[in-house]
Amino acid sequence: MRRKVILLGPLPPPYGGVSVFMDAAFERLKADGASMWALFGDAAMPDPRLRFVRHRRFGIVPALLSAGRGARFLDATHFHLEYPNKFLLPVWLTAKRALGFEWIKIVLDGSLPTRHARFAPLQRKLFGAALAAVDEFVVVHEDLRRWLQDEIKVRQRVTVIPCLLPVPRRSLDAPLAPEIEAALAGHLRRPRRVCSVGVFIREYGFADAARAVELLREASGEDIGLVLLDGTFARDENYREETLRGRDWITVLENVPNPQVYQILKRCDAFVRAFGLESYGISRVVALWCGVPVVATRAGETRGLLLYDYGDPAALAAQLRVALAAPPRDDIAHWADVYRREAEDNLEALRRVAFAE
Helix, strand or coil, rough: CCCEEEHHHCCCCCCCHHHHHHHHHHHHHHHCEEEEEEEECCCCCCCCEEECCCCHHHHHHHHHHHHCCCCCCCCECCCCCCCCCCCCCHHHHHHHHCCCCEEEECCCCCCCCHHCCCCCCCHHHHHHHHHHHHHHHECCCHHHHHHHHHHCCCCCCEEEEECCCCCHHHHHHCCCCCCHHHHCCHHHHHCCEEEEEEEEHEEEEHHHHHHHHHHHHHHHCEEEEEEEEEEEEECCHHHHHHHCCCCEEEEEEECCCHHHHHHHHCCCEEEEEECCCCCCHHHHHHHHCCCCCCCEECCCCCCEEEEEECHHHHHHHHHHHHHHCCHHHHHHHHHHHHHHHHHHHHHHHHHHHHHHH
């Protein structure tokens, strides 16, 4: 008899990489019997295999007591390891000892090695306790595997499975909603259109994307528009104001559903991913699947992309000029096919981890 497999993590909204990954994983693995405990997302979503857990109110406790015993959890939350919470982590570890469930920790946070070096003493203590309790790790990048095994010296199995999973065809082909098309009306009228995804904090590079487009507008005299798709899960109001000030050619949309993001990408001429701490970068590949050239930092996935160094808007502008002037259509199609095959392979690898006997 197959063991009870439970995915634990966020679902959209918000529309960040982790929630997109978990949404895709649940969509495909529930056919094999997996369930999902969602900490964020659309609580109205009707699905008998989906349970919403109010983790900030310790909703994980009744959930674990009712259904956690002997389960195999694939955990993509951040508060049990990457940002060890002094209240939620001890509850989780106590329940693990009492109920005997398995903990497969999925690490999607490429910033963890850098942040770990700055952990305060309490964070280090909590992090160490979490490490010792994990049964198996899944990481989305080889660099994370090397860090865990070579620097942190974990003894558990560490499996590398990139977080790129197949996007349902219905999502890629969904029509653009009338309200989003209306919000984009000014942007869509511009002869050149650029898109970027992230949030308004410095690490995500929205200001660099804006500056790069500004440099191109000044140099070419072309009316190039920029649409920023804001996930809103973090915000620096001063940084947002600095990014948008005096730039009426920037359009901001918040919490856009993923199928709508795909349709926005298809209506743009280039995609910019300016994040400096990318662990993989799902949005980069999705843009290629939408037929759009990608300019991105040298972090996470880089194959088939035009690259620049994080924090260098002049270099970003140079690569963006290439993308807008001569988009490599054959190259985009080639890499889109490569990534489609890899996404199916990743799904099979995740399925093997989830249902390992």
